[in-house]
Amino acid sequence: MSAQAKKRIVVVGLGAVGALAAWRLSQRDDVEVIGIEQYGKVHDRGSYAGESRVFRTAYHEGGRYVPMLQESRRLWRELEQQSGRELYLEVGALSIAQPDRVEMRTTLDTVREFDLPHTLYDTEELRRAHPQHNVHDGDVGVLDHHGGGIRPEVSLMAALDLAEAAGAQLHFHTPVLAIEEEPGGVVVRTPTEAIRADTVILASGSWSTRLDGRLRDLLRLQVLGLTWFMPTDIAAFLPERFPAFLRDVGPVHFFGAPSLDGYSIKASSNPTWPVARDVDEVPREYTRHELVKIGQQAKEFFPSLNPEPVRSSVHHCAYTPDRTPIVDVSESERVVTVTGLSGHGFKFAPVLGEWAARLATQPGDAGIDPHFSLAAHLDRLATVGPYRGGGH
Template structure:
């Protein structure tokens, strides 16, 4: 006996929660969301309290319209659910003139006339003395940027979807999906579903259900760290915006304190080690990594206790090009979103909307062909 739905969203993390919300809210389709653990579980790539949101984007100005749409949707979700999701204190990019990512950030601001404030070295030291900066350093405050409470946002997305009529199945892993005739059969441990279309948003587990991704998407690890300021009020959201820093070959990002005790300061570079499976990712942060992160944090920021008061290991799915995969299967029945390469959370609601557009056949000007799987190279440079 089958349970029948029009659309199933498999994986209710960053993008899946938003896709379920968009489908349940904006269509008349019978939507079911499936999560192998509980909603808002601690194993997802979104875990770790918060994420930075940027409208001025150093990965490329072409992403700005997608980010602006996401921002609108984040605020809409916040309003609909009554949950505080978006930290609107701006996003401070601290860098050296001429550094390519910083110049691309400035180009994003110019092209889209984004509201911002610029700081010379002296102005930066006066406005944000928490930052220890070298002579010649500049900064720009992206006034549309800020932070997002990532775990709460996932909960809010599923909450809004269920309130709009969506069905939730959690605590059950999908064992397989199979196209049969004009439908798709989804096998779970205790039941079998029959649906017309599927959205696969299983993040770092995507290749388990979509084997064609195995040579295109890998898993990278990322360590998150929180430090205790001697005076937490100096790192409160009203005086210390979310930030992105590049200095002396070190890349750091973080958000203000959300618990009046610790501030999230993460030292992260593109991972040299990549894995085939989440199971291969180290479960904890090594002592050597903690010591390196601590050196960077106390070099860049004033009055931090050098030992992180909290740290955790996470993972992310990555593509060679760092361009996300947003792909509609040739059958028109399966949308796969994967390989967000550590930048996906800020885009999540817009990607959920793109999934809805692809399934319903609605043209969306923000969808570009290079998102398609056929335009992504594998690890040896072949296009899939």
């Protein structure tokens, strides 16, 4: 197919979904790919930033997501193979809670429904197998063998490098001011030019509300913090001995990953900040009081950790009322929207990128779950109202 006959697709936002969509699109010979990012190539302001993301297939959010996770796992491996970089550390994901916790019950439900490879532990088995944890009386555990950690910055760099190598034109430090449909196409306006396209993929995360007014009432920004702590014996927390983890006790959701830097582990708590309407309202750092509180929680779960964080960072993510991502294409089939990942979207990034690519190239036959459509989200918004915080 000649270059003149190629379909021009502009990807707005080169974070998790945008980078993976650019990679998937760049593998097609009938598409011209242009990517636009307001910051640099792999930056620290996106919801993906922070060294690692927990990956799990035994999913307490429900069985709807398990096929997506299984396909994401396959695509993460494909990205690893194509890039030659280590992205997905399959060290397991260990969930610990009381057996009557809803998170534990739904995790076990997905394990049974999809026959996922796993190990179950009673309290004493947990203490013997995972002595790094302070296991409370009555706690049970499930180790998801396909769980582990994804390295987000490395993953995005791998996807963007592959997209560029395949011919994608990527523009960084280029804010998008507007996306305007016109007869026969779409115009993406930046401070310096108007880029015309056949189709646009809007994948700008927390900034999406600035480019699509329909999202302003639907999305809320949840502030998400990450913290790292030093253990007394780092060898016990290296990937070969320490799986990624999730702990649920009372109102506290604690999660993290093994040491990737050789001296600290990620151990972080669920958000306590109020929701925001715009990125400009989001704090950029913890208060001292917040860090002390999280340090106390870390010490409770892991007695060998020094409770003073050696590193911390604050991020944000766009949440929908029921924490279900938005995956939609406009009536004209010219604007694809993928946003509202609601704090658990990075693990799905390859699938969401693939879905965005499909909607941009074959919208009538993309096979996307209608539960993710914008119309379905707006219906739920009318019933339950916007997200009010407290999720993890």
